[in-house]
Amino acid sequence: MTAKQPRLEIEYCTQCRWLLRAGWTAQELLTTFTAELGEVALVPGTGGVFDVRLGGETLWSRQEQGGFPELAALKQLVRDRIAPDRDLGHSDRHRKPSDG
Structure with a gap:
């Protein structure tokens, strides 16, 4: 059985017990x-x-960006x-004018 595309991965730290955060993020994106x-x-x-990856491309890395992604920004x-x-509705309306 082949994976459906696109595939989004959320890699989370088990030592830090971030499974609930990863699960919540996955639920919101799905x-x-x-x-x-x-x-x-x-x-x-x-x-x-x-880390959040889409098709192998890292969209968010806690180590590189420092901290966790804002959900609206991650959805964008x-x-x-x-x-x-x-259109993401209210998630797009929270963008700063300089964002785009």
Whole structure:
């Protein structure tokens, strides 16, 4: 059985007990992108990792960006790659004028 595309991965730190945060993020993304995402995978990791990848491309890295992604910003990053013409409603209205 082949994975449906696009595949989004959320790698989370088991030592930090971030499974609930990863699960909540996955739920929010699956609820928003019901028809656009093929699957969302939760990937156990260690060392404080919280990375979100789409098709192998890292959209968010806790180590690089410092901290966790704002959900609205993460939805915009996903949308820009899989459904660029899609309006995210209130998530788009929270953008700063300099964002775009």
